[in-house]
Amino acid sequence: MSDIIFLDRINKFYGSEVVFQVLFDINLSIKSGQFTAIIGPSGSGKSTLLNIIGLLETPTSGKVFLDGLDTSRLNKDELAACRNEKTGFIFQFHYLLPEFTALENILIPYWIGKGRPPGKVVDRALHLMKRIGIEQLGGKYPNQLSGGQQQRVAIARSLINNPKIIFADEPTGNLDSKTSNMVMELLKEIVSENNTTLVMVTHDRDIAAGADRTIEIVDGRINFDSAHTY
């Protein structure tokens, strides 16, 4: 399996007057199709790391390679296009657009990248919805859905463009444990069905235990990496 994500000496500083370093020389490579869990205490920098890999933030120094592409060479528009094409995001909060129905929300990433979705793509969205058990909710608006349903819509949305990598930041952090387990199972199943790489930040040791690889970040450094203990 090839490396779909490769981080080369990532440093991240925040602040201009009081400079605060969040990440220290992170080197990391993640293989395609793997489920990687990033764990660590609050403020350890794990979310920042995820956002940098997901191209939502730029590192202060160092390079992020996604699917062989050196993203440090991309301008802002190209980064946005790359996010749209190669990645899917699932956040702790669903971040669905309240003005749009569940089905429309799922289709928006496609629409942003390629224009009005053709019937084939709509069918795919419907198929995804069916797969995760929300097929009857397509016409509902986000505020008409339960937390678990909202997060499932968000999962379907992250998958619509067939991304190579899905980034998830505490996707079940806002759900009760039963719903949480259900969403987690579903996510893992779908990801493995589509051979998608999943990188997830989580607090939950149980979820991390189900991952192919666990990386622990403490104080901006990799403290533990299960890949190196094999």
Next chain:
Amino acid sequence: MRFNSYEFMIARRFLVSGRSQTVLIILGIAIGVAVQVFLISLMDGLQRNLIQRTIGSSPHVTIAPPLSSPQPLGIGGGAIDDYQRPLKTEESEILSWQRYSDYLGSFEEITVAAPMINGNGYIEKGRSSFPVLIKGITLPEADVIYKFNKNTVSGDPRPGGNSVLIGVASSEKSGLKVGDSFYLRNQKGTGDYFSIKGIFDLGSSAANNMVVMSLDRARNFLDITGISSIEIQVHDVFAADDLAEKLRASLNQVKVESWQEKNQELLSGLQAQDTSSAMIQFFVLLSITLGIASVLAIVAIQKSRQLGILKAMGTNDKSAARIFIIQGFSMGFVGALIGILLGLGMTSLFMFGTKSSGGPTYELKITLTNILLPALLALLSASLASLVPARRAAGLNPMEVIRNE
């Protein structure tokens, strides 16, 4: 700038979801446009009415011999004076007027070019005498300018021989009626008896103080060989200036004067009115623009969460900006459309109102320009106003939104 279809979709949803704001903005634009359409039509109608009244029954361009206005005598034989002196024969009359008439006939913009004889005289009645202007005319040319046909209040509008028309002012002063005969004295002291065939009202006191007779009779009465002036009316009264300029370039022995030159005060009055209405329009537009800009800025803040999400999913900065420009443009478009209808409604209501109340009626001038100009300006301001939130949307970092939670 290339628009993506999802930008329209999102802009539309944002507009629909912020219904009350959208309606308020559109209403603001509509009222602004309506007021402007009404105001411009009113001003335009008023001005045209004023101009029509001032010059409708008078020449737009007058060709006269140069000495018909006071000039330096040119005595002393200076070279410059000699150069400026017209040919002696053209000094106080236009002798070769047929040639001028033929030449003027070649201009398409000229409706009519009427030869005129002008002079001063006195109506003698008993021991009193009343100064009058004597005007010799040809029909039907003069009728195009003075519309005696329409403006004759009693009697017959066609003078001939010793039958003349007099203005209402002269008639009132001298007490003469249609059918009366009177003694008219010219400046040289000689005179003749004339009978009144008709009495006219041209709307201005100077014109109503005229005695109008046929050209030949006037020539004979005033002892003139040629004519005193050629009076011209044109299709577009505002083009009179240009025509005068053209004629001046080709006719160098006569004085050419447009109504604009004779009515400087009226024109500067109208200009002041134009300036003030332009200022009103400017401030109406400014307040529309500021209103839209501030409301849209609030919308941009309200929607920053959605924008952050869209950006996280791959919407770029320009695209985010366009979503707001589309919103501004759409509201401007709808607002302008409603504004036009509202403005037309106000205008026709006003016309109906003034007509039914019996007040002085004048037509409000509804032209395509009067309608489209304010609408286009409002559309432009709405689009400009949307640049404020568009900039904010473009500069928004998705992490601000996602981390805030």
